[in-house]
Amino acid sequence: MSGAAVDVPTDPRMGVTLRAFVTAVANDLRVPAEQVEDLALAVSELLASAVEGGSQRLRIELIADDEGWTLRADGIGDLGAEPADLPYRRVDLLMGLFPSVSVDGSNATIRSTTIA
Amino acid sequence: MPIEEGAARIELVIEDRTMGTWTVLAVAGELDLATAPGLRERVREMTPDGALQVALDLTGVGFVDSSGLGAIVACLKHVRERGGELVLVAPDESPVAKLLSLTGLEPSIARVLTVDDLR
Numbered sequence: 001m002s003g004a005a006v007d008v009p010t011d012p013r014m015g016v017t018l019r020a021f022v023t024a025v026a027n028d029l030r031v032p033a034e035q036v037e038d039l040a041l042a043v044s045e046l047l048a049s050a051v052e053g054g055s056q057r058l059r060i061e062l063i064a065d066d067e068g069w070t071l072r073a074d075g076i077g078d079l080g081a082e083p084a085d086l087p088y089r090r091v092d093l094l095m096g097l098f099p100s101v102s103v104d105g106s107n108a109t110i111r112s113t114t115i116a
Numbered sequence: 117m118p119i120e121e122g123a124a125r126i127e128l129v130i131e132d133r134t135m136g137t138w139t140v141l142a143v144a145g146e147l148d149l150a151t152a153p154g155l156r157e158r159v160r161e162m163t164p165d166g167a168l169q170v171a172l173d174l175t176g177v178g179f180v181d182s183s184g185l186g187a188i189v190a191c192l193k194h195v196r197e198r199g200g201e202l203v204l205v206a207p208d209e210s211p212v213a214k215l216l217s218l219t220g221l222e223p224s225i226a227r228v229l230t231v232d233d234l235r
Contacts, residue, residue: 012150019179041215044181048149083182085189088219090182096218 003029003063010050010058010075018043022062022071029064032114038097039071045090046073046108053077055106068113076108128154129176138169138234140205144176147184147212155184159191168200171234180211185219188212192225205231 004025008014019040026036043060050058055075062071079091094101098110128151129144141158145151159170172188174180188204195202204227206212216222228234 012148015148015150015181016146040179041181044148044179044183048181048183051149083186085186085193086182086219086221088182093182093219 001063001065003061003069005059005061007057007059008047010047010055010077012047012051014058015044015047018047018058018060022060025062026069029062029069031064031069031112035112035114042071042094042097042110043073045094046076046079048083049077049079049081049090050075051077052081052083068111070112071110073108075106076103077106079103079108127151130155130158135171135231135234137167138171138203139164140171140173140231140234142173142176146179147174147177147187148179148181149183152183152187156187156190159194168195168198170195170200170202171205171228171231172202173205173231174210174212175205175207175230177206177210177212180215182215182219185212185215185221188225189221202226203228203234205229205234 006021008017022039022043023036026039047058055077057075059074062069080089082089091103100111102109127145131142133140143155147155192202204212204225206227207229216225
């Protein structure tokens with residue numbers, strides 16, 4: 001099993017850092033390119049949810065094993081909330097990107113069995 | 117790996133120009149929770165002499181999330197409430213076009229592929 005984790009304060013400016021982190025790790029783990037872009041969008045949504053939900057910190061872990069990859073997020077706030085001026089919930093967008101997403105309190109997990 | 121300070125920053129650059137009756141706001145950078153308020157404020161500050169016709173040229177936007185899309189929708193509402201018109205300029209493969217499709221909002225917001233389509 002390989003991968004990496006990052007733990008950041010829930011500052012909106014951390015979006016760039018988180019997207020760069022997940023993109024670099026995903027590329028290193030040979031995650032398919034189309035999923036790398038979706039992962040960057042997913043962590044941006046998770047950070048926004050954490051900020052708006054009042055979490056203090058957000059931890060993102062992306063690991064791979066023989067069968068695929070898993071992203072775990074801790075401190076995600078309320079993914080069921082609708083972003084300002086939009087008629088959908090962040091969790092719905094994440095499910096559109098990755099149907100495997102599961103939410104348990106302040107934690108979210110995305111699992112994919114696809115590795116290049 | 118804990119990170120406390122020193123977050124990387126990408127500023128949103130917005131440049132305006134006039135094309136016929138359109139005010140074109142060319143946006144470059146990444147549209148997310150950190151930068152979206154800047155776009156919202158820029159459109160709210162617009163006080164044209166005539167009708168409000170705004171084209172948001174997002175060709176230079178390399179990333180957009182729900183916070184960015186929310187800002188675009190807020191701009192659309194602001195312009196429409198003043199009897200104006202707002203159009204997005206973004207090619208089909210752009211991040212904003214993908215997000216509009218993914219969220220089902222594509223029919224709600226007018227979009228052209230290039231600024232030349234505004235003529």
